[in-house]
Amino acid sequence: MSDYAQSPRPEPLHLVPPELVSSPIAIPRRAGSPDLPVFMKDICFSATSSNYPQTPPLTSSLTMSASPASPQFQSPLLRTPCEIIHKVLCSSGVRDPVGLARAARTCKELGSLIYESTDTALWREIHLELYDDPRLSGTVSGGRDVVWKRSVQQREFVGRISREWSEERFGELPILLEPICSILQGLYLDIPPTAAPSNDTDSEMTDDSASSISSSASASSVDSLNIPLLEAILRSPIFAHLYYNHSYRATRPTLRPLSGQTASPLRRQTREDIHPVLSMLHCLLPPDFDGEDEHHRTHRGYLREMVYTASNYTEKNDWGPFNSDGEVDWRLLDALSSIMMANARDVIALGEDSWRLALQPLSFGLEAVRGWGWIDLRRPVDLEADDVWDWAGVEGTWCGSYAFLDYADWITLNEPRIVALRRQVGQLDLARYAEAVGDLLHMHLTIDRPCDKSKDLLPPVTSGIPTGDLLPPIHFSGSSAPTSAAWPSPAASSFVRGTVQLTADWPPQVRWTMVIRYGGEDRWKVEGVQMGGRGSKRGFFGVWTDATKELHSPNGPAWYWKT
Incomplete structure (x- = not known):
């Protein structure tokens, strides 16, 4: 018999951290598995045998060699130098994180090395092999504390359920909505920036700042590890189910019929946003609506209704996809971007050659929403002190277009009582509607310099809601004309002016405000x-409205991207 007393069998060490599954809502459990939540049964190693040898716990940390106190019961791995143990565990964790979790349950001493060591090097190295380094994030300025083990556990959990859960288990997703959204948002926020117009690295700076800039520059020159993982999840049936079924809550209000009517055929559902992060994540990729799928058609109709409903754009949100506090209204932005990208795909499918210019921003998946980030915000050293820094990449040629409803249909949507009084009681079916798409436009923009006083004669473009102050506003002007016109043509072109500034979000978003002028008005x-922030290739999505806000003036979506 061994000199050591038999240790009690260790509690299961789960890959999913307890805080991920703690919820006041009762978690469903499968029959025959009373100890673990149903979704953890897929992640944890279920060991029913008691034949695994038990060893006394380590008294030394991972930085010291594991002493072979009981060679006849101790694994040969644990008698090797700590560097070899660390390398084996790290390689195993990168190849198969679930396998590492299972290995931790075979031996209390091994489990202590994997989960209880105060040294975070093991989980940090596993994290950096599997995912982007969050300390070089392109969307959050500066480094931040990272709980490496928890981050790997949570992301592995979401990745596994997106790959392995069948449709029969989709009913378990609502209680996981909050953690799934948080984990996916973290994957997006950790994506490193793309290469921005660089500053002169020979300028005077401290060694620390030079090292930081160099690190961020090298990070931006490599491929992102998070992008293929996040893109696969966003294209999975799991995310589609969450988006189509849990991004909003629909109710049908009770309306009193007009005089002489037995019922109101114009009654519509109202929808309450449940989780704005779902809408934000859906914005990252072009929508994949199937015209033969009734669920997809219904949802596209709902997005059309949101886009063309004039009451969604008021003075409180500066007639744009914003909240009154100056932050982005992701529900509206998702509707605007989804409708415009879906319309662009429809036009391209019809064989419109000029619209092939839209293939680039529609392609490359999440790479198209990977911007310059917020790590290096220094003015270029070769820029004159009184010149304007184009930190958003405004100057240059842009392509874009817009969409609109037939005005009679827009009135039907926004003024149903007027239509009802005229006894035109046919309901507008936006699920089967095909709105008109405008000409593809070329727009050439330049930055307004302080020396140019001619722009001062026009009314300034201002904001009525809070904005961010991390970077100064950029004022621009230029001309716009259809690509089919002999551009630039004074007869066919229009004058545009506007402002690019930051929203009040954190991380901030890039806001575009543009006024289009025809015939001197x-x-x-x-x-x-702009989806993805400054420098992103997807461009900016928004809503066009009447500049003077006249009564019963129409509105619709717009999309511009840089060529």
């Missing part, structure tokens, strides 16, 4: 947000 105003 301001006609239309566009308020939009």
Whole structure:
């Protein structure tokens, strides 16, 4: 008999951390598995045998060699130098994180090395092999504390359920909505930036700052590890189920019929946003609506209704996809971007050659929403002190277009009582509607310099809601004309002017405000947000409204991207 007393069998060490599954809502359990939540049964190693040898716990940390106190019961691995143990565990964790969790349950001493060591090097190295380094994030300025083990556990959990859960288990997803959204948002926020117009690294700076800049520059030159993982999850049936079924709650209000009517055929559902992060994540990729799928058609109709409902754009949100506090309204931005990208795909499918220019921003998946980030915000050293820094990449040629409803249909949507009084009681079916798409436009923009006083004669483009102050506003002007016109043509082109500034979000978003002028008058105003931040290839999506906000003036979506 061994000199050591038999240790009690260790508690299961789960890959999913307890805080991920703690919830006041009762978690469903499968029959025959009373000890573990149903979704943890897939992650944890279920060991029913008691034949695993038990060893006394380590008294030394991972930085010291594991002493072979009981060679006849101790694994040969634990008698090797600590560097070899660390290398084996790290390689195993990178190849198969679930296998590492199972190995931790075979031996209390091994489990202590994997889960209880105060040294975070093991989980940090596993994390950096599997995912992007969050300390070089392109969306959050500066480093931050990272709980490496928990981050790996949570992301592995979401990745496994997106790959392995069948449709029969989708009913368990609502109680996981909050953690799944948080984990996916973290994957997106940790994506490193793309290469931005660089500063002169020979300028004077401290060694620490030079090292930081160099690190961020090298991070931006490599492929992202998070992008293929996140893109696979966003295209999975799991995310589609969450988005189509749990991004909003639909109710049908009780309306009193008009005089002489037995019922109101114009009654519509109202939808309450449940989780804005779902809408934000859906914005990252072009929508994949199937015209033969009734669920997809219904949802596209709901997005159309949201886009063209004039009451969604008021003075409180500066007639744009924003909240009154100056932050982005992701529900509206998701509707605007989804409708415009879906319309662009429809036009391209019809064989419109000029619209092939839209293939680039529609392609490359999440790479198209990977911007310059917020790590290096220094002015270029070769820029004159009185010159304007184009930190958003405004100057240059942009392509874009817009969409609109037939005005009679827009009135039907926004003024149902007027239509009902005229006894035109046919309901507008936006699920089967095909709105008109405008010409593809070329827009050439330049930055307004302090020396240019001619722009001072026009009314300034201002904001009525809070904005971010991390970077100064950029004022621009230029001209816009259809690609089919002999551009630039004074007869066919219009004058545009506007402002690019940051929203009040954190991380901030890039907000575009643009006024389009025809015949010496301001006609239309566009308020939009650039998906992916400054320098992203997807461009900005927004809503166009009447510049003077006349009564019963129409509105619709718009999309511009840089060529």
